[in-house]
Amino acid sequence: MGKRYLSALVGFILIGVVFAIHGGDIIKARYLAEAATQGGTTLRLAVSALEGHLKRYEALPALIADQPDIEALILQPDNLIRRHSTNLYLANINALLKSSDIYMLTMDGETIAASNFDLPTSFIGQNFSYRPYFQEAAKGKQARFYALGTTSAKRGYYFSSPIEIGGIVRGVIVFKVDIDVLEASWEGGDARIFVSDPEGIIFMTGSPHWLYHSILPLTQERIDRTSASRRYSDAVLKPLPFTERVEDGHRIMSVAEAGGTRDYLVLSQSMPDADWTVNVLTDTASARAQAQTVVIAVLLVLCLVGLGVAILMQRRARLDERLHLQEAAQVELERRVEERTADLARVNTRIEEEIAERRATELQLRQTQADLIQAGKLAGLGQMSAALSHEFNQPLAAAKTYSDSADVLIERGRLEEARDNIRRISALIDRMASISRHLRNFARKPNEKLSGVALDDVIRDTLEIVSTRLKSAQAEIDMSLPRDIPPVLAGSIRLQQVLVNIITNAADAVEGLDDRRIELTVDVDEMVHIRVRDHGAGVAAAISERIFDPFFTTKGVGKGLGLGLSISYNIIKDFGGSLSVANHPDGGAVFTISLMAATGQVGLAAE
Structure with a gap:
């Protein structure tokens, strides 16, 4: 045993030596990889922001070039009245679009x-x-063109489009876009961001002292090309004092600054449409410091472990002296252990029997809960069926009248009028089938996969189901639905069940009141929110925390099992959304269903 501890101590010493030599490089490489991942995220965000800002204005020059006032002025450039009206038009458009300048x-x-x-x-x-x-x-x-304005001395991005009349280019319309706002957002961040042109000159950066410095050699050829277009007007171009190397597969740029030389991890992405290159520089000092901290921590742990092994070796020698005294005690201990083992075996047998009974009871409880939930749904269906019964009686009575009338009309030879009666009978049958279909879908247990569901279709079917309850309560639905509602990730029938339950509860809340409006609104941000507000008494604070509990109800005996909102809560939770309730500041309760927007195509799963 002593040799084993000695071997372990020697092994820890060897591991510590190897780790001190090579571990630092491995850990540093790992932290550099993490820094590269963070820099990549920053780079993608910066590129997306630039592309989004520029694409707002890309198509505008061509649109304005086709305006009648623009074409009229280019045909009569000396007309002072047209010049003045065009100046005012361009100024209004510029203020509306928040661009820098528009000119012709x-x-x-x-x-x-x-x-x-x-x-x-x-x-x-x-x-x-x-x-x-x-x-x-x-x-x-x-x-497109990026440059420093020779007149305004302001940097900007230029979009230009020809003014064509009859297939002949008569002039040019130009948009100048200010991108200083994007550049200002880069200042003070953890990473340094700059954008360079094809000649390697930095023209956008969160570090103002790097502006108009070049990351490529300033050859005469590059200087001549830049001067020809007067891209940077009279700005003085300078080389950026840096060196670049590859370390652990990453580009590292060492930049000479006022406080000394700093190393940055460099990630770049080109923007072909703008002919730019976006660069993100992440300071490696933090990664190196973290790597050094980890190395020191690991070495300290190894030292502590080695010290522990040494202490164990010392104690082992003392323990050997006590082993002889413990042998006699061990025999007695084994005898007692055998007795206790027999006792434990008997106890374990009883525990296993109790566990089996509890499992059976739990299975029975779950089955009972499932049956109660379905019973609650069927009870609600029974209430709706009773309320909808007259919806069937009216069409049946009308169908009987039309049928008798058609018989008389056929005997009299008035066939066209008889056909019209038969078409009316068919329409009444379609109406009854629609009501029956919605009732059947509500009653049965769902068997669906989540998919994109068209929310306006679900709301329309829901209103058809609850129309009878709304009529009996003399309640009105006020809907506010935006255009182009995205499909939501849900199941159509189960979402319909939730809306039927909530709208029915709202009808109960406003029944008998002066104001019996129920407001249904939909708004969209990161998720799709469906809000149902009644103008009733609202939800008391004492029950707001229990309203979604199973079997909790404020209705009288025989008017519900208290399962509707509990079922609805769990359905929405299964969809990955949320169901909540709050009191509106102007009175009444507001139930909010929040669902995720579906990214795929709309498709209703079978139920």
Whole structure:
């Protein structure tokens, strides 16, 4: 035994030496991978924000170029009245769209109308024929370009579109979009974000002192191409002081800053449409510090374990002296253990019998609960069936009248009128079949898979089922449904059962009151919320926490088992949503059903 402890102590020492040599690199690589994952998330968010901001304005130049006022001015560029009205039109559009500037150029590049016509930095009279966005649009193409304004000295992204009349390009319309808001959101974050153009020049960054620095060598060829388009006006271009290397499969950029050199993990993604490259730099100092902390912690643990092994070796020697004294006691202990084992065997037998009885009782209880739930549903169905009985009597009486009348009409040879009676009888039969179908679907147990359910169809079928109860309570339904409600993840019949239960409860709450309105609204954010509000007395605070408990009811004897809301709560929970109740500030109770929107196509599962 002593040799075993000695071998373990030597093993811990060897593990500590190996870990001190190689463990730091392994742990550092792991933390760098985590930093790369976080940086990737930041990169995707930044790219999505940029693309979303630019796509808002992409199609607008072409739309405005087709406006009659724009075409009229380009045909008569010297008409001062048209110039003034076009200036006002562009200013209104610019304010509405919250863009930076909108202006209109003739084929020689001269600005004849602009949204900033009344500002000191107005573009009117300026010639922008040197800009690539003008040159491309003058050829009949849609164009994009990022640059520093030569007149406004403000950075922006330009969208341009040709003004075509009769298939001939007569001028160019230009949108300038301000992206300073996006850039401001990058400041002060954990990661440094910057965007570079094809020449490697940084023109957007959350670190203002990096602006107009290049991450590629500033060759004369690159400088000449940038100067030709006057992309950055008179801004001074400088190289960014950095070096780059690959470490554990990751790009690491070392940037010389005022406080010394800092290492960043670099992730990049190109935006082909804008001809940009978005870069996210994550400081590696945190990852390296975490790796060092873990290495120190592991070494301390190994030292503690080694110390424990040494203590055990010392104690082992003392324990050997006591072994002889314990042998006699061990014999007595074994005898007592055998006695206790026999006792425990008898106790275990009794416990197993009790467990078997409890399991049988639990199974019986679950079956009873399931039967009660179904009984509650059938009791509710019985109440609805009684209320709907006259809905069948009226069509049957009408069908009998139409049938007798058709017989008389046929005898008199008035066949067309007899056919009309037969069509009326068929419509009455369809109505009774519809009521019967909804009643049958409500009564049976569901057997469905969750899928996308069209909410407006479910609401329509629900109102058909509860129409009789609403009439008996003299209640009215006020609905407010938005257009294009997304399908929800649910089961159509079970969701219908929930709505029938809640609307029926609302009818009970307003019956006999002056205000018998029931409001049904739907709104959509991250989830789809269905709200049913009555104008009754609301839900007392004492019962609000128990309202969804099984068998809890505030109705009189014989008017319900108290299972409706409990069943509804569990149905919505099965859908991955929630069912809640609150009191409206203006009175009455509000039941809210929150469901997840379905991402796939709408499909109703069998029930």
